[in-house]
Amino acid sequence: MSKNRKENFNPEKGYVAILGWSVNAIEAADRFDRRYVVVAPDWAEEYCVEHQIPYVPWNFERLNDRSMEIAQTLKDMGVNVAIPLFEETVEWAGAINSVLLDNPRLFGQAMLLRDKALMKRRAQLGGIRVGIFEEAHDKEDVVRFLKRVNQTLLKLDGDPNDPIHLKAFDKAGCLGHRVIRTPDEVDSIPDEEFPVLMESHLDGWEFAVEAWIHNGKIRFLNISEYVTLGYSVFVPATPELEKYRAQITTQIEKLIKTFDIEFGFIHPEYFVTNDGEMYFGEVAYRPPGFKVFELLERAYGFNAYQGLILSFDPKTTEEEITSFFPKEVVDAKGVAGCFGVYPRRRVVSRLEIPEETEEHEYFESHELTAPLEETVTKRTAFGTHWGLLYFFGPDPIVMRDLLKHQEDLDFYV
Amino acid sequence: MTDSEAHDTARLDSLSEKLDEALRTLAEVSDFAKHTRIRRVFDTARRLMLQEGGCARVEARARQLDEAGVFMGSDWAQPQTLIPSLTSHSLKSPDADTVVVEALSELRLLAIALGDYVHPGMSSEQAHHNLTQVMAINLELLFGAPSEAEREQQGKLALLPRNLFRHLAERIGYEHVIDKLIEEIWRILQQRPIQVDSVKQMITQIAICQANPDIDLGISGQGADRLISSLYGTTQACRVDPGVEVYRERLNSMDAGALQYEATGFARAMHDTGLVSPYHAVLLRYLLEQSDHLLSEALGLSSTGRDCLLCYGELVHAMIDEAVHPQTAQAIYGLALLLEKGILYQPPAAPALWRQLALPISSYCQQRLSLAFGPELSPRVWLMQGVLCMLGQPLGVGQGNNPTCQSARALSMWAYNDPDYLLQMVVWAARDDEIIIHFEGQPISSRESASGVATELPLDLDPVSLLVVPHLDRIYAEMGRRCIGREGDPHRWVNPEFHGWWSGRGFRINVDVETGKLDQLEDFLRHFYASYHPYFNGNQPLIHPQPAGIAVTDSAARFVGWHAITILRVTLDPREEMRVYFYNPNNDSGQNWGNGVEVSTSGNGERFGESSLPFEQFASRLYIFHYDPLESGELAQVSVEALERVKGLIYQSWGADRLPAEPLQASAPH
Missing domain, CATH: 3.30.470.20 (ATP-grasp fold, B domain)
Known part of the structure; x- marks a missing residue:
């Protein structure tokens, strides 16, 4: 039995649509005093029916002609606003909210926030400092940018290059993020990752x-x-x-x-x-x-x-x-931190949390699972850790050093 | 306090605090998202239980753990359904979470057993029984160091179950653990259950501990010898547990006198404990080729049984040949009791058993039997063993961990009262995968009926129940569905149609189905006395077993649920007190029902498998009974004092919140 089922919502408050699937977000909404509905792909239906979670099925592919349909559905239901949970649902939220809130500008804003290159230009126009950036459509663009950035920095041939960063235009956080230091490394970028955004490295x-x-x-x-x-x-x-x-x-x-x-x-x-x-x-x-x-x-x-x-x-x-x-x-009440574990060895057989980690006063829990494969794929981009460790304690300096120290430990041996 | 002690305490405090915080966040989240918050609870509890003194901290939080939802949605959700024998697997699991949740569950049982946590579904006695069995099955965790295999599989985690068991033993009382176990085993054996696997497992553990020179049991465990020897060293020739092949060799060189000695040794042990040694099976098979006299000795038969054996020699030989193997040795006990009861003299019994011996079993049933009992022996062997045991021990039928008390009760009643009907049921289930029972003239097929009371197919049953119960359960549920819309309790119509013609068509219930309140209590009780109490019914002993309904209460006399039982006899006990003897399909009938009502299973004139209560106490938990409507039906003139005593017991227990609203009495003007 869930405690605060939605018959308890406050009718004075808004009715929100949550775009995307996150149990933590749904759970929080379920306990809150607002009416809510989850908009998620149809694989979520069974779970929602079983747990009586209000739900509208929707597959968030690229925006298309049908985007009006979901906006209208939600409007007819009396929904006041849509909340995006993931990068992929940001533009949907913009499109939907422009209808729900009768404000077409919101859609343009969302598109701006979805494209890293457009976003940087707008920031620049607003007088915000950004590093040097450029769009790349192929590998040659990358080599050219790498050279030019390092020329600007007055590096001579043979000096170690300052790296540049490559990011996908429209992916969240570290997904698709690469660091390039030499023209050789450019060859390792698969063609399908283009176009990308290139940025100079900021030492800071x-x-x-x-x-x-x-x-x-x-x-x-x-x-x-x-x-x-x-x-x-x-x-x-x-x-x-x-x-x-x-x-x-x-x-x-x-x-x-x-x-x-x-x-x-x-x-x-x-x-x-x-x-x-x-x-x-x-x-x-x-x-x-x-x-x-x-x-x-x-x-x-x-x-x-x-x-x-x-x-x-x-x-x-x-x-x-x-x-x-x-x-x-x-x-x-304290400092909470987490650490993403990457296996450091090329071949691993089992999960073994180092004693010093587990015995540390700050350690709380971990989400690591036993390895499924013995050979570890070489890491080329950020963002594919094998699970998180959680810590909590009073001192931010202890926390920082503790998290840093985890990088030197093996969790998979 | 030394520095290291202070440090340990500080660490315990800090981990306990973390656990409290983790439990707080778990408690507040909605049920469907419990899994998103459970990790911190498991990780913190694990570290806490690995600390010296950590289990005590967890025990103190047993209620919070349960209420926060740690067990929600898992196999551990309901403590009353936990099966002790499964703990040995989970505690040795390489998966830390499995070990942790099992350990948390044990600490919850401990808190319930010690009365610190009053659980709505489980009494402290039940928790105590369960925990003692858990300890019995895992004795080596209490006394032994981790084995190489455990260390390899579990690493440091292997210390957790040991800390746990040390804590359990300390809380329950170390010196008595083994003796308590032995007492517990005897208590269960006195009820002569058909299924004895978990008892055997416990005895084996005690034997292993006794044999291990590293384990000092002190003076405790003396009483275990009889139990251990009944399984592993019953007679001279198998004293040191030589293995069945060696024993079989030894038989070859024995003369009639030596064989006689072996036969009586086994027979005595079997009738003493209800357990059968695998060596006994080897002997019995060997004796098939010797003499029926020795066979009769090995079965421990009286003159009744021996006569029966001699009359139906060929059938008995065929049944031994089919059903008795070292793995199915319990069949011997079933066979011996079957012969003693003289069932074979009923005309349909012998031909029905011949049919059973040649019965083709459907492939579905073969699969079910192999799944439950392993592929080593053919499914038909297991089924034959099951048939022998059920006919021999009708009151040893248990419902396992399933909500199917009605079906178990029906099987037991048929085995007791109408054996050839039972054999017919077995044939329909095992051969045809379908049972049809008529309800008010309409056939009900188990195949067409949608679903039963149980939502999953049970596996923890004896072979006959395993095959027949799912059918009966569906039919029973369908009969209930056909009563939807009728006024009153459906058992009125279902019970007689389901169990047999001898179930009285008259029906009384003392609870108003609409309101759940007590209804016409006094008439109900007077009628019950008039129907069943020999002093009020013309000294007529009960003829047929009768289905009845009980309001089960826990040791604190709180209502637990409605339960199906069979009234078997009402008669004076050895102390000249009128008692009701009844059959309870739950697997362990020795229960404390609160406010002085303690169900006895031995020592008050009970036959094996019977439970008993003094008449008044029984009446105080009864809510449904059947009677013959053609009997006079005159209410018994029971003394007001006796009725008040019974009503008092009801009002102080399950009837406490069921008192009907009394109409206000206007006081008469003077």
């Missing part, structure tokens, strides 16, 4: 921000500190990074203005260089990967998905949203 500190926005104002701003990109993240950040909070807030406000964001949730990435300059990396209009929402709940105790619903719901009141979110950093 990369971090991510999660910001909940309502009525154009930031309601909660979290800074997620990466220990090593693609491996680990923790919240709240160390005081060393948190000292930039005021500057970061200014940057986010610029972003909100530039992209004309009235409500919802954004997840941008930045670099801060040694001289304290902020460079914009990219921004996503959906929850981050790497379980940051779960880490936030562990650290602060609020449910980040319910925060998401609040920030999207046009019927959320000022008072409600203000009292929902805690005060950043000071209200955290």
